[in-house]
Structure formats: structure tokens, C-alpha cells
Amino acid sequence: MIHLINISIQSEFIGEVLMYEAIVIGVSAGGLHALSQIVPEFEKDYPLAIIIVQHRLNDHNDFLAEYLNKLSELEVKEPQSLESVLPSHIYVAPAGYHLLIERNKKFSFSVDPPVCYSIPSIDVLFQSAAICYQEKLIGVILTGANSDGSDGLKTIKEYGGLTVVQDPSTAEVDFMPKAAINNTDIDHIIPLKQIGLFLKQLEFNRVKHE
Amino acid sequence: MNKVETLEFEVNMLLEAILFRYGYDFRHYARASLERRVLNRVQLSGLDNISEMIPLIMHDPNFFNLFLKDMSITVTEMFRDPFVFKQIRDSVFTQLKTYSRVNIWHAGCATGEEVYSMAIMLKEEGLLKRTQIYATDFNNHSLEIAAKGIYPAAKMKLFTENYLNSGGKNSFADYYQAKYECAKLTESLKEHITFANHNLIKDQVFAQMHLVMCRNVLIYFDQNLQNRVLDLFKQSLIHRGFLILGDKESLDFSIVNDSFDKYQYPERIYRRSTYV
Numbered sequence: 419m420i421h422l423i424n425i426s427i428q429s430e431f432i433g434e435v436l437m438y439e440a441i442v443i444g445v446s447a448g449g450l451h452a453l454s455q456i457v458p459e460f461e462k463d464y465p466l467a468i469i470i471v472q473h474r475l476n477d478h479n480d481f482l483a484e485y486l487n488k489l490s491e492l493e494v495k496e497p498q499s500l501e502s503v504l505p506s507h508i509y510v511a512p513a514g515y516h517l518l519i520e521r522n523k524k525f526s527f528s529v530d531p532p533v534c535y536s537i538p539s540i541d542v543l544f545q546s547a548a549i550c551y552q553e554k555l556i557g558v559i560l561t562g563a564n565s566d567g568s569d570g571l572k573t574i575k576e577y578g579g580l581t582v583v584q585d586p587s588t589a590e591v592d593f594m595p596k597a598a599i600n601n602t603d604i605d606h607i608i609p610l611k612q613i614g615l616f617l618k619q620l621e622f623n624r625v626k627h628e
Numbered sequence: 629m630n631k632v633e634t635l636e637f638e639v640n641m642l643l644e645a646i647l648f649r650y651g652y653d654f655r656h657y658a659r660a661s662l663e664r665r666v667l668n669r670v671q672l673s674g675l676d677n678i679s680e681m682i683p684l685i686m687h688d689p690n691f692f693n694l695f696l697k698d699m700s701i702t703v704t705e706m707f708r709d710p711f712v713f714k715q716i717r718d719s720v721f722t723q724l725k726t727y728s729r730v731n732i733w734h735a736g737c738a739t740g741e742e743v744y745s746m747a748i749m750l751k752e753e754g755l756l757k758r759t760q761i762y763a764t765d766f767n768n769h770s771l772e773i774a775a776k777g778i779y780p781a782a783k784m785k786l787f788t789e790n791y792l793n794s795g796g797k798n799s800f801a802d803y804y805q806a807k808y809e810c811a812k813l814t815e816s817l818k819e820h821i822t823f824a825n826h827n828l829i830k831d832q833v834f835a836q837m838h839l840v841m842c843r844n845v846l847i848y849f850d851q852n853l854q855n856r857v858l859d860l861f862k863q864s865l866i867h868r869g870f871l872i873l874g875d876k877e878s879l880d881f882s883i884v885n886d887s888f889d890k891y892q893y894p895e896r897i898y899r900r901s902t903y904v
Contacts (some may be wrong), residue, residue: 521659
């Protein structure tokens with residue numbers, strides 16, 4: 419146990435056992451730019467599952483997933499109902515549905531009313547993911563003009579996960595990161611340009627401790 | 629005390645109480661959405677935890693009705709996903725026209741928006757007169773709204789847009805009369821629709837169908853319950869009958885996958901296969 423206490427904040431991975439299994443990212447206005455700064459950082463063997471809610475219109479194209487797929491070594495896709503959440507994949511919530519994660523680590527959807535005027539809603543994804551992954555989850559809130567995600571991030575913290583927010587001064591619209599910071603205890607507030615590196619760093623540290 | 633285990637236990641107890649007291653079985657609903665709805669009810673009713681719902685469920689039928697309403701509220705609209713309705717009009721109706729009588733089942737019709745959308749399309753394509761539409765739901769409150777065919781006038785703009793994008797041939801205003809904040813759909817659309825209570829979880833096949841439409845209902849069920857319901861649809865459909873699901877639903881992980889062809893896949897229009 420003493421050994422564990424000595425490990426600094428950077429060693430998020432211990433041996434072969436992943437400290438974290440999944441990252442959930444919530445983003446609204448200004449999201450395309452923010453995501454295009456972060457997504458290219460993940461290399462092919464990045465061992466976590468990444469699930470993104472980007473607010474958008476109910477337009478039924480999968481432009482966002484296709485666009486991010488071009489930027490990433492990982493496969494980026496919109497999941498379908500009952501599909502398993504796999505490591506080393508990036509999933510984007512489709513337009514017009516709330517995306518949730520069930521306890522058995524499978525995706526589910528709902529057409530419940532919008533939350534914070536949004537469907538998909540960040541809170542809905544984050545809260546279901548918090549219950550599923552508990553302390554093995556990282557929640558990230560990026561730029562946006564809406565308070566969606568604040569409650570979700572709080573739930574992630576309550577279930578023992580790691581909370582990360584984009585430094586509001588680096589956000590295209592700072593309302594969403596500020597709302598998240600005011601609502602809960604944030605572990606890391608990081609400028610946009612360093613978020614990808616930070617998340618990647620967790621992976622490098624795993625290699626170091628193996 | 630583990631928070632997640634406590635949550636799971638409390639929800640299990642609640643669902644057992646509902647089953648025991650009212651005979652509604654929500655045990656095979658997908659848990660994430662169900663928990664969300666339950667926790668919303670806890671908050672809205674000013675309760676401290678899920679366990680406090682149990683005595684209310686057991687002794688106050690009005691509270692149960694509230695819960696039942698919570699379980700049925702979804703986002704729906706007329707001609708939701710216009711591209712799906714366009715495809716039905718363009719490629720499913722041509723097949724339905726070969727039958728002298730047509731039965732259509734809207735399973736889990738909620739407040740009826742899609743039922744009326746279908747009726748309007750059938751009318752424009754000259755099919756309504758020979759069609760019987762069955763619109764069913766387990767929730768009587770939703771069925772009452774559906775049977776009335778009255779929707780907020782504020783929604784007519786969106787419905788009109790959807791109607792036009794789905795290939796509508798007339799003016800959408802021909803199908804409703806607006807009064808104050810309400811818009812009432814034309815009475816004649818109802819002549820071929822039967823609204824009835826049917827619970828997908830426990831009720832059986834009741835007629836042979838040429839088309840079953842069940843969009844965004846299965847997403848609320850777990851894999852076992854989805855299989856049960858899909859098997860029910862399979863039994864209901866005639867040879868080469870159509871099954872239409874929501875555009876994020878699929879038969880890929882289901883037990884009936886081999887019994888259906890993907891007829892128009894982006895729209896999730898399936899057809900009973902020839903060889904089974």
C-alpha cells in the first residue's frame with residue numbers, strides 16, 4: 419500500500435491493470451475545432467474507449483464521425499444499440515438520440531426529452547457512464563455555450579472518476595467549462611492544446627510501470 | 629456500502645413492487661434509461677431516495693400513474709426522420725399495392741404522431757381505403773392522446789416541414805384545423821385506425837400483418853425482451869411482410885436476424901425472408 423501512495427498523480431496505470439477504462443468527452447459550441455486538436459493525439463494502441471457527445475442539430479448525417487475518423491488512427495464511429503464498448507475505439511453520439519452505457523458495457527439509446535435543450539445530452543451519457551465505470555472513468559468537458567455536462571461531471575466525481583475541464587481561457591465559448599468548474603470538484607483544468615497530450619500521458623505511464 | 633449495488637438493489641425492489649401490485653413488468657427494460665427516469669421521479673416528487681417510492685407505489689395508485697407516465701414520455705413527431713417515411717412511400721407502398729387488403733401494426737404507438745403520418749401517406753397513395761391500421765400501446769394515457777389526434781399548434785411548423793421532406797403531395801394544412809393553441813387532425817384519417825391497449829411484454833399476436841412499424845421502442849428494452857418482441861413481430865407478419873425499426877435499432881444481435889432481409893437498410897426497413 420505504501421508503494422501505491424508514493425506513486426504520483428501521473429501514474430494513472432499500475433502494471434497491466436488499467437486504472438481507467440473509458441473517457442467520456444462533452445462538447446458544444448466550438449466543438450469541431452476543439453475535438454480536432456485532441457483526437458489526433460490518440461495512437462493506434464491507445465487502450466481506452468473514448469465516447470464523445472457533441473451537441474448538434476438532428477440532421478442524420480454522420481459527418482462528425484467521418485471527419486474525426488480522418489484525423490485519428492483509432493476507428494471513429496457512431497455506435498448502434500446493444501453494441502459493446504470496445505477499447506481503442508472512438509464513439510460519437512448520433513444526432514437525435516441520447517446515448518447511454520449499460521452496466522454490461524453496451525451502448526443503449528433513448529428518445530427521452532432533451533436535457534438542457536440537448537439531445538444527445540452530455541449529462542445523460544456521463545451519468546450512465548459514471549455508474550458503469552465508476553472509478554475507471556475520465557470525464558472531460560470542453561468548450562460550449564450551455565451548462566449540459568455539469569451535473570454529469572459531478573456524478574463522475576461522486577462515483578470516484580477523474581474530472582477534467584478545458585481551461586476556460588482557451589475555450590471558444592467558456593460558458594460550459596466555467597459551469598462545470600463551478601458545479602463540482604475538478605481534478606485537472608487544462609489548456610486545450612495540452613488535453614490530448616495529458617490523456618495520452620496516462621497511457622505512457624502505464625508502459626513505464628509494466 | 630457500494631453506491632452502484634445500492635442503486636441496483638433499490639431499483640430491483642421498486643420493479644418487483646410494481647409487478648406485484650399492478651402486473652406491469654419493467655424488469656427487462658434497459659437499466660440506464662430506466663434508472664434515469666426513476667431518479668427524475670425521486671427528484672420531482674421531492675423524495676430522498678428510490679426506496680421512498682416503494683410505499684407510494686404500493687398504496688397510492690395515483691403515484692403509480694405518474695410513474696407510468698414517466699415511463700412513456702418520449703420525443704416523437706409527425707414524419708420524424710422524413711427520409712424513412714419517404715422510403716416507405718417510394719418502395720414499400722409499391723409492394724403493399726399488390727394486396728387487396730392491408731393490415732398495418734404500429735406497435736408502441738405512444739401519442740400517435742407516426743400513426744397519423746402513415747394514414748396521410750396511405751391516403752395520398754390511394755391505399756387507405758383498403759387498409760386497417762392497428763395502433764397499440766401499453767399506456768392508456770398515451771392511447772387517449774393518440775385517439776384524440778390533437779397536438780400543440782406550435783408543432784405544426786415542424787410537422788409541415790417533415791411532411792414536405794417526406795414527399796408529401798398536398799398542403800399539410802389540409803389535414804388539420806387549428807384552434808387557439810391546438811391543432812386537430814382531420815377526423816376522416818381515423819376511420820381506418822383502431823387504437824387498442826396491447827402490452828408487448830406479455831400480450832400475443834392478434835392479427836396477420838403486412839407491415840409492422842415499431843420505431844424507438846426496442847431501444848428501451850434489454851436483449852432478452854427485444855428478442856421476445858421481435859419474435860412476436862415475426863409471428864405476426866405475413867410471408868414477405870415488412871418490419872420497420874428506428875434508425876439506431878437493428879436485428880444484428882437478435883435471434884430473428886436470419887428470418888429477415890435488409891430491404892432498405894439506412895431506413896431500417898426489413899422484410900421477411902423467402903427461405904426460412
